[in-house]
Amino acid sequence: MRADRLVSLVLMLRRRGRLSAATLARELEVSTRTVLRDIEALSAAGVPVYAERGRHGGFALLPGFQTELTGLNHDEALALLVAGSRRGAQVFGLGSALASAMLKVVDALPEDYRDTAADAAQRLLIDPETDLLSRRVAAEEIPDTIVAEVRRAVFAGHKLRIHYAAVDQAPKWRTVDPIGLVTVHDQGYLLATMSGADRTYRLSRVMAAEELDEPAQRPDRVDLDRAWQQRSTQFRTGGDQVAVLVRVDPARRDELTATALAVRSEETDADGWLRLEATFQDPRHAEWALWQLATNAEALAPQWLRTSLRDRAVAIASCYEEAP
Structure with missing residues (x-):
């Protein structure tokens, strides 16, 4: 368990940069004292982790530090295999990429993990296509070319032109600043702003999309969960209630x-x-x-x-x- 936690700690510092002991403890679900002991263990093992003092201090890795951390335990391998059965990747046009990734993950597993994880994954089913009454879950049909263009603009931080058909309105072109993508019950949404105002667009209503070269006007970091909650509140309290x-x-x-x-x-x-x-x-x-x-x-x-x-x-x- 501790070895897994040490690997997770290093991965978090590599991905997110400087983090406080309190943040690390919350993410790893341990005490701050345990985090401090883990930091000491990493330093003793030669991992270049250092502390920064002050109000905004924390722990960080020396710039340019690289290491191979490819080990997966059984539960982690199982989680990846189960993720492959979810349809969210389909909504964002990543179905084929996810399938390819699953093959690479399975191939990289130790033989004993590979067999047991694959067997366990067969005994878990997430979001089947029909419910107990044999009602088929309606999946949105979104052309891959459209969702790929939207996805590129979101990741690159570029403005995006979309030909959008709002409810009971004729389609029209809009230029937006994309913030992120959200999937809820197999329905995809684009969170964006237009002229500084929050906008939420249903991906299935995007008739065409074009990534522009102009940088999007948006913050460098975003809390998508919080942003979605805010949009949800606006939706519930607005309109012709x-x-x-x-x-x-x-x-x-x-x-x-x-x-x-x-x-x-x-x-x-x-x-x-x-x-x-x-x-x-x-x-x-x-x-x-x-x-x-x-x-x-x-x-x-x-x-x-x-x-x-x-x-x-x-x-x-x-x-x-x-x-x-």
């Missing part, structure tokens, strides 16, 4: 609250049903959510939602009227 007063069967409450943006109030009626005031992204979202619950929920307000649900029900009922 609507508040709906609804009665719902307690057995279906969780289905309603899972799709709503927020539940502002909740109380129990005399018959045991729940009366909730819920917020939805827009009118279409509210109508869709209530329709899924059929007669297990009733929209009480606003009136336009009641009318819309009634008209939809009447239209469907008329399709199934018995012939005279």
Whole structure:
């Protein structure tokens, strides 16, 4: 275990530069005292790690230090093999590259690791293409040429021209400063800014893309997880949100609250049903959510939602009227 931790410590310093003892302890899930002992062990073994004092100090490797750290333990090899079954690489156009990398990793493993890791990987399945009801998970179709152009601009830090089709709008060209790529449930997104304002683009709606030579206006470092959380919050609190007063069967409450943006109030009626005031992204979202619950929920307000649900029900009922 300690040998693995020492290797991880050196790799972190090589990749990220100077790091404090507290940061190293948090990343390695050990105490700062353990980190200090590990630093001493590395120094004794001839690894040129040194300490920098001061408020922004920490530990770093001498510039230009190189070493071969190719050893993988069984769990690390298994993690790489399992990663090969995930479809995120497909979203970003890296499917063939990942498959090639997996072959190289497997070939480099010691023979005993290779056999046991491959056998263990066969017993783990991540994100299958269908669920228990045999419903096929819809994967986005994104041309490799488009996603490759987007990916190059993101990695190179260049501006990007995209021909983008927003919802209910005709496609138009936009020049953006790409920040990063995110995949959520097999859906790819480009995080960018345009004229300094945050923008999020669905990759499947990019009709064409062109990397430009001009450098992108963006920070050198980015916390994509934090950026995504901020975009998610903006999405939930923006747009044409609507508040709906609804009665719902307690057995279906969780289905309603899972799709709503927020539940502002909740109380129990005399018959045991729940009366909730819920917020939805827009009118279409509210109508869709209530329709899924059929007669297990009733929209009480606003009136336009009641009318819309009634008209939809009447239209469907008329399709199934018995012939005279």
